[in-house]
Amino acid sequence: MIQAYNPRTGQPAGDPVPETTDAEVDAAVRAAVRAFPDWAAGTDRARALEAAADALDAHSAELAGIADTETALGDGRLTGEVARTTGQLRLFAQVIRDGAYRDIALTPAAGAVPDLRRISRPLGPVAVFGASNFPFAFSVAGGDTASALAAGCPVVIKAHEGHPATSIAVAGILAEALTSVGAPDGVVALVHGVDAGLALLRHPLIRAAGFTGSTRGGLALAKVCAERETPIPFFGELGAVNPVVVLPAAAAARADEIASGYAASLTLGAGQFCTNPGLLFVPENPGLLTAIASAISASSGGPMLSERIFAGYEDAVADAESRHVRELAAGAPGEGPWGATPRALTTTLKEFAADVAALSAERFGPAGLVITYSSLEELLDVLGGLSGNLVGSVHADPPDLDQARRVVAALERIAGRIVFNGWPTGVAVVAAQHHGGPWPATTAPARTSVGSAAIRRWLVPVAYQNFPPELLPAPLR
Amino acid sequence: MIQAYNPRTGQPAGDPVPETTDAEVDAAVRAAVRAFPDWAAGTDRARALEAAADALDAHSAELAGIADTETALGDGRLTGEVARTTGQLRLFAQVIRDGAYRDIALTPAAGAVPDLRRISRPLGPVAVFGASNFPFAFSVAGGDTASALAAGCPVVIKAHEGHPATSIAVAGILAEALTSVGAPDGVVALVHGVDAGLALLRHPLIRAAGFTGSTRGGLALAKVCAERETPIPFFGELGAVNPVVVLPAAAAARADEIASGYAASLTLGAGQFCTNPGLLFVPENPGLLTAIASAISASSGGPMLSERIFAGYEDAVADAESRHVRELAAGAPGEGPWGATPRALTTTLKEFAADVAALSAERFGPAGLVITYSSLEELLDVLGGLSGNLVGSVHADPPDLDQARRVVAALERIAGRIVFNGWPTGVAVVAAQHHGGPWPATTAPARTSVGSAAIRRWLVPVAYQNFPPELLPAPLR
Numbered sequence: 001m002i003q004a005y006n007p008r009t010g011q012p013a014g015d016p017v018p019e020t021t022d023a024e025v026d027a028a029v030r031a032a033v034r035a036f037p038d039w040a041a042g043t044d045r046a047r048a049l050e051a052a053a054d055a056l057d058a059h060s061a062e063l064a065g066i067a068d069t070e071t072a073l074g075d076g077r078l079t080g081e082v083a084r085t086t087g088q089l090r091l092f093a094q095v096i097r098d099g100a101y102r103d104i105a106l107t108p109a110a111g112a113v114p115d116l117r118r119i120s121r122p123l124g125p126v127a128v129f130g131a132s133n134f135p136f137a138f139s140v141a142g143g144d145t146a147s148a149l150a151a152g153c154p155v156v157i158k159a160h161e162g163h164p165a166t167s168i169a170v171a172g173i174l175a176e177a178l179t180s181v182g183a184p185d186g187v188v189a190l191v192h193g194v195d196a197g198l199a200l201l202r203h204p205l206i207r208a209a210g211f212t213g214s215t216r217g218g219l220a221l222a223k224v225c226a227e228r229e230t231p232i233p234f235f236g237e238l239g240a241v242n243p244v245v246v247l248p249a250a251a252a253a254r255a256d257e258i259a260s261g262y263a264a265s266l267t268l269g270a271g272q273f274c275t276n277p278g279l280l281f282v283p284e285n286p287g288l289l290t291a292i293a294s295a296i297s298a299s300s301g302g303p304m305l306s307e308r309i310f311a312g313y314e315d316a317v318a319d320a321e322s323r324h325v326r327e328l329a330a331g332a333p334g335e336g337p338w339g340a341t342p343r344a345l346t347t348t349l350k351e352f353a354a355d356v357a358a359l360s361a362e363r364f365g366p367a368g369l370v371i372t373y374s375s376l377e378e379l380l381d382v383l384g385g386l387s388g389n390l391v392g393s394v395h396a397d398p399p400d401l402d403q404a405r406r407v408v409a410a411l412e413r414i415a416g417r418i419v420f421n422g423w424p425t426g427v428a429v430v431a432a433q434h435h436g437g438p439w440p441a442t443t444a445p446a447r448t449s450v451g452s453a454a455i456r457r458w459l460v461p462v463a464y465q466n467f468p469p470e471l472l473p474a475p476l477r
Numbered sequence: 478m479i480q481a482y483n484p485r486t487g488q489p490a491g492d493p494v495p496e497t498t499d500a501e502v503d504a505a506v507r508a509a510v511r512a513f514p515d516w517a518a519g520t521d522r523a524r525a526l527e528a529a530a531d532a533l534d535a536h537s538a539e540l541a542g543i544a545d546t547e548t549a550l551g552d553g554r555l556t557g558e559v560a561r562t563t564g565q566l567r568l569f570a571q572v573i574r575d576g577a578y579r580d581i582a583l584t585p586a587a588g589a590v591p592d593l594r595r596i597s598r599p600l601g602p603v604a605v606f607g608a609s610n611f612p613f614a615f616s617v618a619g620g621d622t623a624s625a626l627a628a629g630c631p632v633v634i635k636a637h638e639g640h641p642a643t644s645i646a647v648a649g650i651l652a653e654a655l656t657s658v659g660a661p662d663g664v665v666a667l668v669h670g671v672d673a674g675l676a677l678l679r680h681p682l683i684r685a686a687g688f689t690g691s692t693r694g695g696l697a698l699a700k701v702c703a704e705r706e707t708p709i710p711f712f713g714e715l716g717a718v719n720p721v722v723v724l725p726a727a728a729a730a731r732a733d734e735i736a737s738g739y740a741a742s743l744t745l746g747a748g749q750f751c752t753n754p755g756l757l758f759v760p761e762n763p764g765l766l767t768a769i770a771s772a773i774s775a776s777s778g779g780p781m782l783s784e785r786i787f788a789g790y791e792d793a794v795a796d797a798e799s800r801h802v803r804e805l806a807a808g809a810p811g812e813g814p815w816g817a818t819p820r821a822l823t824t825t826l827k828e829f830a831a832d833v834a835a836l837s838a839e840r841f842g843p844a845g846l847v848i849t850y851s852s853l854e855e856l857l858d859v860l861g862g863l864s865g866n867l868v869g870s871v872h873a874d875p876p877d878l879d880q881a882r883r884v885v886a887a888l889e890r891i892a893g894r895i896v897f898n899g900w901p902t903g904v905a906v907v908a909a910q911h912h913g914g915p916w917p918a919t920t921a922p923a924r925t926s927v928g929s930a931a932i933r934r935w936l937v938p939v940a941y942q943n944f945p946p947e948l949l950p951a952p953l954r
Contacts, residue, residue, distance in 0.1 A: 037886075105930070107909035114899065116909035121889060123922075226703055230864065230916050233923075387707065401947065408948055409514075412598060417940040420948065422591065432584035432593035434940035439707050445600075446710075446937045453582070453595075453938070460923045461930070463894040463911035470878065471885055471897065 002164045002192050007072035007303035010337040014069065017164040019193030025156075029203045031186025032125035032154035038184040040122045040152035046093040048183045049149060053086035053093075055177035056141060056170065063169055067135045070163040072303040072336065073269065078136070085136040088143050088429050091452060092150035101151070101455045102475060114466045117476040120459035122152030123233075124207040127200045129221070130160040130167060131212035132305050133272040139163070140170040140190065143429070143450055144210035144235075149178075151458035154187045156206070158197040162306055167192075201225055201232075208233040208458060212274070212449065215239040215362065215440050222443055235457045236443035237436070239362035241278030242415070242424040243386060244393040245379070245407045247400035250421075251285045258395055259291035262368070263299045263331075265423035267342045270302035270334055271366030272309070274441075275391050275424040278363060280370045281349070281379060289346070292370060293329035296344040301334035301366055310338035313365035317343060320369065323358060324351040328370060342366040349373040353382050360386055376403055383410040388438025388445065391417045391424035414438060416445070479641045479669050484549035484780035487814040491546065494641040496670030502633075506680045508663025509602035509631035515661040517599045517629035523570040525660045526627060530563035530570075532654035533618060533647065540646055544612045547640040549780040549813065550746065555613070562613040565620050565906050568929060569627035578628070578932045579952060591943045594953040597936035599629030601684040604677045606698070607637040607644060608689035609782050610749040616640070617647040617667065620906070620927055621687035621712075626655075628935035631664045633683070635674040639783055644669075678702055678709075685710040685935060689751070689926065692716040692839065692917050699920055712934045713920040714913070716839035718755030719892070719901040720863060721870040722856070722884045724877035725760040727898075735872055736768035739845070740776045740808075742900035744819045747779035747811055748843030749786070751918075752868050752901040755840060757847045758826070758856055766823070769847060770806035773821040778811035778843055787815035790842035794820060797846065800835060801828040805847060819843040826850040830859050837863055853880055860887040865915025865922065868894045868901035891915060893922070 001016035020028075039045070056063065064078035071078070095101055102120050109115040126148050130139035137143060140157050148155045159167035171190040178187055191200060201209055201224045209225060209232060211218055218236040225234040246258055265277050282288050304310040321327065324347055331342035345367060352359050352371045359369060373379040383392075392411030396404035404420075411418050416437030417427075427435050433451030436442040442449070447457050469477045478493035497505075516522070533540065541555035548555070572578055579596050586592040603625050607616035614620060617634050625632045636644035648667040655664055668677060678686055678701045686702060686709060688695055695713040702711040723735055742754050759765055781787040798804065801824055808819035822844060829836050829848045836846060850856040860869075869888030873881035881897075888895050893914030894904075904912050910928030913919040919926070924934050946954045 105909040107905070107907040113905045113907060114896075116905060116907055118909040118911050120923075124890065222703075226699075231920070232916075233921075401945075405948055412939050413601065416938065417942060418944075419591075419942040420944045422943055428584070428590045428593060430584040430590060430593055432582035432595040432940060434595050434938040436938070438937070439709075443708070444710075446597075446933070448938065456923070460915070461893065461911040461913070461925065462889050463909060465894060465896040466899055467895070467897045468878075471882055 002161050004070045004162060004164050005306065006069050007305060007338050008336040014165045017192050020191035020196035022199045025191050025196050025199040025203065028156050028189035028191060029125060029205050031189065032156055033205050035154045035184035035186040036124055039154055039187045043183050045150060045152065046096040048178045048181050049089045049093040049146065051181045052141065052174050052177040053089035055173045056082060057086050059173055063166065066169050067163060067166040070166055071135050071305055077269065081134060081136040084429065085141055088137065088146045089141065091429055092146045092455065095452050095455055096150050101459070103461065104475060116463050116465055117467065117472065118461050118463040119473055119476055120461050123458055123460055125154045125156060125205060126458060127158065127206050127209040128155050129158045129197060129209070129211040129213065132160050132162040133269065135163045135166045136170065138212045140167045141174045143454055147454035148210065148458045151455050153458045156189045156191060156200055158200055159190055159192050164192060198224060202228060204230065206232065209235065210449065210457065211236040218443065234443055235447055235449065237274060237449050238440045238443065240274050240390040240437065240441045241360055241362055242275055242389050242391040243279040243281060243383060244277045244424065245281045246283065246288065246395045247403050248283045249397035249399040250395040251283050251288045253397050255288040255291040258288065259295040261423055262292060263295035265425045266368045267299045267301065267331065267366040268425050270304050270340045272305060272364060273425050275427060277368060277393065277424050279360060280368055281373055282370060284372050284374050289328065292344055296329040296331050296342055299331035299342045301331060301340040301342050303334050303336040304338040304340050304365065307338055309364060310340065313340055313363065313367070316363035317367050320345055320359065320363065323355055325369065340365045344368050344370055346370040346372065349378055349382060356382070356385060376406065380406060380410050383414065386414050388441040389415040390435060390437045390441045391415055391419060393419040393422065393424055395421055416441060479638050481547045481639065481641055482783065483546050484782060484815050485813040491642045494669050497668035497673035499676045502668050502673050502676040502680065505633050505666035505668060506602060506682050508666065509633055510682050512631045512661035512663040513601055516631055516664045520660050522627060522629065523573040525655045525658050526566045526570040526623065528658045529618065529651050529654040530566035532650045533559060534563050536650055540643065543646050544640060544643040547643055548612050548782055554746065558611065558613040561906065562618055565614065565623045566618065568906055569623045569932065572929050572932055573627050578936065580938065581952060593940050593942055594944070594949065595938050595940040596950055596953055597938050600935055600937055602631045602633060602682060603935060604635065604683050604686040605632050606635045606674060606686070606688040606690065609637050609639040610746070612640045612643045613647065615689045617644045618651045620931055624931035625687065625935045628932050630935045633666045633668060633677055635677055636667055636669050641669060675701060679705060681707065683709065686712065687926065687934065688713040695920065711920055712924055712926065714751060714926050715917045715920065717751050717867040717914065717918045718837055718839055719752055719866050719868040720756040720758060720860060721754045721901065722758045723760065723765065723872045724880050726874040726876040727872040728760050728762045728765045730874050732762070732765040732768040735765065736772040738900055739769060740772035742902045743845045744776045744778065744808065744843040745902050747781050747817045749782060749841060750902050752904060754845060754870065754901050756837060757845055758850055759847060761849050761851050766805065769821055773806040773808050773819055776808035776819045778808060778817040778819050780811045780813040781815040781817050781842065784815055786841060787817065790817055790840065790844070793840035794844050797822055797836065797840065800832055802846065817842045821845050821847055823847040823849065826855055826859060833859070833862060853883065857883060857887050860891065863891050865918040866892045867912060867914045867918045868892055868896060870896040870899060870901055872898055893918065
């Protein structure tokens with residue numbers, strides 16, 4: 001059985017939910033296979049996604065309430081996240097109507113070259129794994145599901161164990177809304193439990209999988225996908241520490257602003273974001289360090305999502321503090337038994353470089369490592385050696401611009417998005433977004449899990465050679 | 478040492494070539510890393526690729542001569558393949574000038590949404606593995622190298638053991654032509670030997686790999702890439718049997734034409750193509766079977782590329798003949814100790830379906846399995862259960878069109894290209910081409926290794942958030 005817990009109390013939240021059996025997983029996948037032709041070609045998918053968005057919006061308050069008992073993320077954040085989720089569904093309705101996602105190419109016959117026409121087609125039924133830290137936007141009706149449905153792929157969703165009741169409520173509203181406007185039965189389904197997730201990934205009729213979660217969990221699931229009799233693409237968004245570089249003139253001119261921005265980004269959502277600014281590189285500027293210490297001391301943590309995440313956070317901080325790292329400041333602990341305490345740890349660039357694998361590991365939660373540098377050259381060397389990240393950021397004032405250019409050149413190779421004079425948290429759901437990055441930030445570094453381009457993960461091209469018009473897909477005629 | 482052999486005689490061809498040491502592989506990769514910034518941003522890559530094409534064309538006869546001693550593919554095929562190779566280099570020069578490959582997206586700031594601008598950037602130094610069966614077009618200066626260089630990635634090439642002298646000659650001409658127009662030293666390099674290939678794939682500074690070859694070899698290398706400390710994308714094009722379906726009216730009206738087209742496609746290049754029509758599904762039409770038997774009987778094989786490939790072919794045919802398969806016809810054996818004999822084997826759809834894994838395995842060479850069907854429904858079931866392929870084909874006359882539509886719907890899910898009233902061999906290098914397909918045809922089914930879109934494999938997006946114009950990449954300003 002799956003039992004959710006209220007992070008504010010550590011007590012069970014709601015009734016236990018039965019784990020999905022292998023036979024039930026198989027039935028869900030087979031229903032998705034049956035739904036595939038009609039969903040890919042027969043249904044008005046744009047209208048269906050809009051109907052789903054409308055239905056979820058209509059239940060926003062109720063959904064946020066359920067999710068708050070399972071996640072303690074708070075009503076403001078959760079109703080905002082429902083709106084983000086329905087915004088994503090409506091964005092993908094637009095993407096469908098626009099049609100460019102089909103990536104059509106036409107090469108007319110010429111001499112020995114045959115007529116060739118290419119279009120991208122949906123892969124078939126796919127698996128989506130809900131994430132713990134976004135109970136709506138990266139969960140049952142989140143970006144992976146919305147983009148896969150938009151592509152024409154039925155989706156079997158593995159609910160996150162942390163919010164089963166939220167998952168069930170969203171899945172029910174989603175399925176009802178889709179079928180109310182003509183979508184075939186089985187186009188979405190929900191399964192519960194680790195074993196059900198594995199059975200889903202191993203099912204021969206599942207054609208790809210999307211995942212947002214820990215590096216460890218993601219690697220295990222990637223291996224399952226690679227070792228299938230027929231391997232399938234695994235689109236995993238794993239860990240990131242998202243280096244932020246503050247350059248000297250900006251540090252001197254805007255210490256308080258930078259410190260308060262940092263503390264806000266680091267502690268947002270109790271630090272439980274893949275875009276959390278885990279590494280902050282600052283010049284040797286005592287004023288900035290003092291400002292950061294003040295801002296972190298004035299900050300408050302929040303209840304973490306689960307006992308396991310809280311224990312992982314405490315372990316990661318203890319591991320860092322066992323190295324050449326000292327605590328610069330700590331904020332007020334969050335509510336409840338799993339309340340995280342915000343922490344700014346600090347070390348020098350030299351100490352960091354000497355122990356880079358351990359010190360650049362993700363510490364999921366509101367703990368930031370502030371690294372002081374004295375030489376831009378040494379900083380660039382260290383940045384160039386970091387693993388992949390979702391985001392890199394640079395804070396620069398006009399006198400810093402030449403240095404900023406070199407920092408950007410280093411960040412471009414290790415991050416999927418670069419932010420100027422801002423913070424990595426907050427990921428706009430738009431056409432130009434790229435929420436991906438070199439491994440381990442994502443397992444497929446050319447793909448994004450946020451924004452219009454997320455639909456590309458669920459499509460494959462097919463080229464038609466010398467076809468009569470009546471046999472071509474309609475958009476190629 | 479690497480020793481090439483002349484397939485016409487089985488005797489050594491040319492002098493043995495030393496295997497590249499691990500230290501030499503490391504030096505080649507480090508030179509590629511140093512070349513990367515200038516090649517990605519400083520050089521006129523389009524002009525450099527054109528200079529390479531011109532230089533290779535100028536040496537076409539000499540190169541074809543060297544390759545003929547190592548491959549016995551014949552002067553006509555080999556000079557044609559040099560032209561295809563230089564055509565590919567010129568196509569990618571156009572792709573660079575066109576600029577669309579950068580996949581630029583701009584989302585202006587609006588309310589809480591920041592300004593976001595996305596562009597695709599080259600991954601960095603990559604590895605390319607030459608294929609045995611295309612000593613030019615899928616080897617040192619072939620499609621993988623041309624597309625990676627076009628993207629802005631330096632390339633370290635692992636020469637195929639079957640044609641080391643050809644590889645050395647092409648690499649010399651390529652490197653000299655590139656540097657003659659300003660490309661940095663180290664932008665291309667060549668390594669020899671299986672161990673060197675493994676050292677290359679495992680090198681921490683290599684960012685992706687392209688491979689064309691056997692399913693077994695490709696799977697082993699894919700595993701090496703996946704098990705690196707930092708995994709890298711592996712773009713493998715492995716095996717395919719490329720099902721061809723002949724529908725009843727076409728079979729009745731055009732038996733001789735279909736039979737002669739089939740024999741020509743099956744025996745082209747001694748059948749050593751990944752697009753070879755390995756499975757032919759025909760209605761129970763004695764006239765067509767007789768025509769196929771005649772055409773195959775009248776055909777000739779050719780010398781296969783190596784003793785190993787020849788032995789693999791003989792083993793695969795013997796394995797098929799040990800099952801419920803009979804020999805319909807055989808042609809004349811090819812020249813030399815490794816001369817392949819063209820063969821048409823035949824079985825019924827029922828027998829095929831009962832032993833589908835073995836009978837749908839690739840038999841690399843000019844052996845085709847002709848499968849007779851009596852029911853379209855049963856045929857569709859069998860097609861739907863096949864593994865991924867590069868190509869599927871259908872032969873249909875007007876009375877067949879409704880059936881053809883259903884066959885195409887089945888082939889769309891198991892193949893990357895579908896040919897109407899034609900044969901799978903011959904892959905046009907154009908914008909609308911897709912030379913890929915579900916596993917095991919390729920390991921990254923959304924990617925193509927032929928045509929303009931092949932450049933996409935070597936690029937990753939980066940999004941720039943709230944950037945001042947002077948720090949943006951020029952195309953994003």
